[in-house]
Amino acid sequence: LQTSKTEQYVRELAYHDVLTGLPNRAFFNQQLRHKINRADLNGKKLALLFLDLDRFKLINDSLGHDAGDLVLKAAADRILRSVRKNDMVSRLGGDEFTVVFEDIESADFAAEISKKICDSLRAPFVFMHQRMFVTASIGIAVFPEHGKDSNSLIKHADTAMFKAKEAGLDYCYYEEGMEDEVTQKIQTEQDLRSSLDHGGIIFHYQPQVELATNEVVGFESLARWMHPTRGIVSAFNFIEIAEETGLIGQMSDLAFRNACDQLEAWHTKGFDVRLAVNVSTTDFRDGHFRNKVLTLFDEDQYHFPPSMLEVEITESTLMEQPEAAQEELSVLRAKGVSIAIDDFGSGFSSLNYLKRFTVDLLKIDREFVIDCVTDKNDQAIITGIVTLAKSLGLKVIAEGVETAEQAAFLTNIGCDYAQGYFFGKPAPAEEINRGIESGLYRVKLS
Structure with missing residues (x-):
């Protein structure tokens, strides 16, 4: 029994983020492939949100990692409360999160939830009586329009997120040709x-x-x-x-x-x-x-x-x-x-x-x-x-x-x-x- 509990604990560590309890990058990558295959078989749409917290580095550097950890945990909770029960929210690392929506009728649904998430994150976070403010930039990529495999979908959602951040928008859909602009900016x-x-x-x-x-x-x-x-x-x-x-x-x-x-x-x-x-x-x-x-x-x-x-x-x-x-x-x-x-x-x-x-x-x-x-x-x-x-x-x-x-x-x-x-x-x-x-x-x- 003890061995079984230990194995379960190890699996939890392998597939979940210790700080927020959310699925981590490894579990996200694995599950996204499965979800894309299922959407393809059923002829359904799937949407991926790639979310990055704006101004998080400033909080972490100026107020310390304890304040940063509080923001990450609270942000994870606010994101979870903004989505449906069966939607998968993951933390990839740092201040990057993803959300996967299955069985959606229209790409507009992803925009509605993105707005809901951004609105929830605008309320102040409080640490040691200090009010902290962050916002989010979200990139949206939809299967199959914006990618037919996990790598291309992740890449395109990430590209759209950079575009949203650059333009000062809450969220942005991926569009063909965005990569060139983002690549130029990275250079x-x-x-x-x-x-x-x-x-x-x-x-x-x-x-x-x-x-x-x-x-x-x-x-x-x-x-x-x-x-x-x-x-x-x-x-x-x-x-x-x-x-x-x-x-x-x-x-x-x-x-x-x-x-x-x-x-x-x-x-x-x-x-x-x-x-x-x-x-x-x-x-x-x-x-x-x-x-x-x-x-x-x-x-x-x-x-x-x-x-x-x-x-x-x-x-x-x-x-x-x-x-x-x-x-x-x-x-x-x-x-x-x-x-x-x-x-x-x-x-x-x-x-x-x-x-x-x-x-x-x-x-x-x-x-x-x-x-x-x-x-x-x-x-x-x-x-x-x-x-x-x-x-x-x-x-x-x-x-x-x-x-x-x-x-x-x-x-x-x-x-x-x-x-x-x-x-x-x-x-x-x-x-x-x-x-x-x-x-x-x-x-x-x-």
Whole structure:
């Protein structure tokens, strides 16, 4: 009897996930083959969902494996409660789950359940009084339309899941040709990883000018990827991939280290300029952001005033978790680091919180600057932001300035600073230094 129980226990371990109690990858693969054969014999449809939890790595890395395990177990339970009794839910490993539906009349059924699962996962998970939020990306492949064997069905559901994640969708059906897009994205991730490890990410700097004096008072640091075959790639085209693949932390470390090195070089030359570094939403919410910045000032190699370093964060990021953001920024501000709210005006939800945040600068979204010479609404919005900022003791910078007329309008309404191609395009430090030495850029001296 004892031997029988031991054998049963061993079988359970072999075919079930210890943490969640769900069937594991081995059992899933075995059963999927059987279910496909049965569907084929009976002329029935079968659907496979491939589910990946978004933001799980962030929870695991910032709050620890106990928090991660709680989320996985609770997520498994919510998925089970969202499906029918006879549907097979499995955990393949990490934060990947699958669901197999047999005997379905229409592929629409898989979409209905996918939505139900995603809705169930949106409710917060609680660990040690800490509320945690995850979402899911689900790929759907249907037998026999999307594959006639287990390998092709799994591959196509996985491909559709990547597409859903990329597009920010809850779920996505497989479509022919998706593999090429996903393969290209995987190759891009591999190239980005390699470039981060081998110096392929560089930084260009765009001047920020004081409108009243035409002096350069700062620069914005902008990442550029020196791709081996595509040439120079702007951050807009790779930051999202860095966020999705967990590389954004490494990229942020590099950006702030580079900024400090550059500020030290300019400080040594006697230049009194700020350098703004953009902060990713993903990086800001991981719970370690302020320490990343503050530890740099503990190093003996940097002697520039902390106020020369400017952290640039979008208002949408601030509004995601305003209380946590307030604490994070207050600590940085107490050290002397300058704080700027980027893309200000793109969502006026932050107006109610502006007094609470310890910030120095509002950066007007370029969308309002483009037509500010002719569009009365844009003029009113920009004027309102400048007036509001002055009443709160804040400075204002307008980005995306490309013409003399735009610069004149901004000067007339009292905007403090401006940035854009009219004043200078982003350029490497060597080119900026040559511009300063030649008198092209007139910088403030310390």
